[in-house]
Amino acid sequence: MIAGISGCTAESVNTDPTSSAQPPIAATSPSAEPTASAAAIDKVTCETYSDMLTIMHNADYSFHHEAIGDQERTGWYNLAFRVIGRAPSAGEGPVTKALATLKGIQPPMVTDSSTQDPTSIAWGNASRALADACEAEGLPHSAEGFVGG
Numbered sequence: 001m002i003a004g005i006s007g008c009t010a011e012s013v014n015t016d017p018t019s020s021a022q023p024p025i026a027a028t029s030p031s032a033e034p035t036a037s038a039a040a041i042d043k044v045t046c047e048t049y050s051d052m053l054t055i056m057h058n059a060d061y062s063f064h065h066e067a068i069g070d071q072e073r074t075g076w077y078n079l080a081f082r083v084i085g086r087a088p089s090a091g092e093g094p095v096t097k098a099l100a101t102l103k104g105i106q107p108p109m110v111t112d113s114s115t116q117d118p119t120s121i122a123w124g125n126a127s128r129a130l131a132d133a134c135e136a137e138g139l140p141h142s143a144e145g146f147v148g149g
Helices: 002-006 038-064 070-085 094-105 121-136
Strands: none
Touching: 038 070, 038 094, 038 121, 070 094, 094 121
């Protein structure tokens, strides 16, 4: 019974010798090359910001439609804050400055959930500043909704 539930069988293994073991690009986290230009790093930062917004949007939607509870929402927020905490920055441009401000207001690795309030005015202003900086550099940001059908 357990083998039938797992969905993993020997027949499902791809034996094509030309196949790649690498995951598709869309399944990997954005990252900047160590020697990338400031513009390339800003692009990755804005993509990472979009990832954070996507996590938060879907967590909020699920929470407000009672699909998840407060503890789960906090867990998703913690993940979102870790994601933006790993966003790269370089130089002194507007994206870098806005990211530093956002990270300073909402420390992404804080474990005490009582200090994490993404709905606070200061955090919202810092988030909007990062969005504006990305847009000013021609780097769009977005949140992708995928829950709730």
